[in-house]
Amino acid sequence: MCLHVHVLDELRTKLDSKSEKCIFIGYAIEQKGYRCYNPNTKDLKGSRDVFHELFPWYGKSKYVQEEVEQEDEIQVKKEHNESKTPISSPKKEVSPWLGRLRGKPSQDEKTIKTKGKEKIEDEKQLWIEEPTQNEFEEIQTPGVRQSSRVKYPVERLTYDSFVAKHYAYMTEIIKDKEPLSFEEANLDEKWQSAMDEEMQALIENNTWSLVLRVEGKQPIGCKWIYKIKRNTDGSIARYKARIVAKGYAQKYGIDYEETFSPVVKMTTIRVLIAFAVSKMVELVSTC
Amino acid sequence: MQCQKWWNLYQLVDVKNAFLNGELEEEVSMDKPQGYMHQQYPNYVCKLKKALYGLKQAPRAWNHKLVEYLVV
Numbered sequence: 001m002c003l004h005v006h007v008l009d010e011l012r013t014k015l016d017s018k019s020e021k022c023i024f025i026g027y028a029i030e031q032k033g034y035r036c037y038n039p040n041t042k043d044l045k046g047s048r049d050v051f052h053e054l055f056p057w058y059g060k061s062k063y064v065q066e067e068v069e070q071e072d073e074i075q076v077k078k079e080h081n082e083s084k085t086p087i088s089s090p091k092k093e094v095s096p097w098l099g100r101l102r103g104k105p106s107q108d109e110k111t112i113k114t115k116g117k118e119k120i121e122d123e124k125q126l127w128i129e130e131p132t133q134n135e136f137e138e139i140q141t142p143g144v145r146q147s148s149r150v151k152y153p154v155e156r157l158t159y160d161s162f163v164a165k166h167y168a169y170m171t172e173i174i175k176d177k178e179p180l181s182f183e184e185a186n187l188d189e190k191w192q193s194a195m196d197e198e199m200q201a202l203i204e205n206n207t208w209s210l211v212l213r214v215e216g217k218q219p220i221g222c223k224w225i226y227k228i229k230r231n232t233d234g235s236i237a238r239y240k241a242r243i244v245a246k247g248y249a250q251k252y253g254i255d256y257e258e259t260f261s262p263v264v265k266m267t268t269i270r271v272l273i274a275f276a277v278s279k280m281v282e283l284v285s286t287c
Numbered sequence: 288m289q290c291q292k293w294w295n296l297y298q299l300v301d302v303k304n305a306f307l308n309g310e311l312e313e314e315v316s317m318d319k320p321q322g323y324m325h326q327q328y329p330n331y332v333c334k335l336k337k338a339l340y341g342l343k344q345a346p347r348a349w350n351h352k353l354v355e356y357l358v359v
Contacts, residue, residue: 182321199323205307208317208333210325219316219332222339243320245341255315260347 005036006049019051172234178226185226185241194241195224202243220255221246309338309348 004019012018022036028046035046162170185191202208213219222245229237250256276283315335325331338345 186322195322199320201304202307205304205337207307207337207339208335210328210331211316211334213330213332214316217316219318221318222320222341224321243339245315245317245335245339247341247343247345250315250343256313256342256344258347259343260350262346262350262353 001052003034003036003050003052005034005038005045005047024052169234173230176228176236178228180226182224185224190239191226191241194226194239198241198243217254218249220249305353306340306345306349307338309345309350309352311335311338311342311344311348313344315342 001024003022003024005022006019007016020038020040022038022045025035025037025044027033028035031046031048033046033048034050035044036050037044179185179188179191185195222243225242225244227240227242229240231237273283317333317335317339319325319331319333335342338348342348
């Protein structure tokens, strides 16, 4: 592929051309840029300031224009006539070219691609007369890099990548839904019995006594929370309903005086473990 | 001998629903749980004696209980 590489201001005088034609070899390792070879000066250089006629952001040049016109002679179509507009208005010319390059795949596109290939191959022969020809042929890929790229669909997380056991576990877990409100749970018998169970436990634990409401003191609310307790294989162990007080409604000095967050000290655990070891007993954690 | 120790340790660690056993020092009144109306006292509220999940002082009450248990 032939590239136009920008020549630095310091290296040229007023009348020298601003770019030189080089052969695209690859990408530079030691810098961000292209790696190009100039057959005339036999110079290898890396540069970022490079363009090619087929770059989509580059206005269509004579080179492309000629190609399109040649094609028009073979296939006379309305579309093609549009792009026949003269070079004097480069902005207008860009769009039909881009449209066909990226748009729906049609026969036109195919012909353009093959055309471009031929064109570039001609170019190659024009440029390379050295014995290193084979080497270049291997590295060079014909056509525009952008359009020849194979587009792979974005890989998303799918269930296919899981082992059957995990798959079963996950489907098991998302199969059942925990109700979010009392109204929702009250429709289901198993949640009803779970709530009964919890109420029974609370009453047995003597958690509260029923009193007349004190005037001026707002009772705090409470809420049911529903949770499915599972075994390690994902099967359901039990349905658990739990009452949670809305502590956020409590006011300091009225509903509570002091709070405390228990924090475990690592030394405490070490003492416990050391104790267990010294007495040769087993520690079992239950949660 | 071993067995006895095991039993002791087990007692130390496993307290069922320890969190709900904490006793409250303050007077906290709470609405009755949704769906459970006392037939005799429909307009009464619950005066909490023991801690519940979500209460501000619940961890403190639990800690108090634990210290009590460990020290005494």
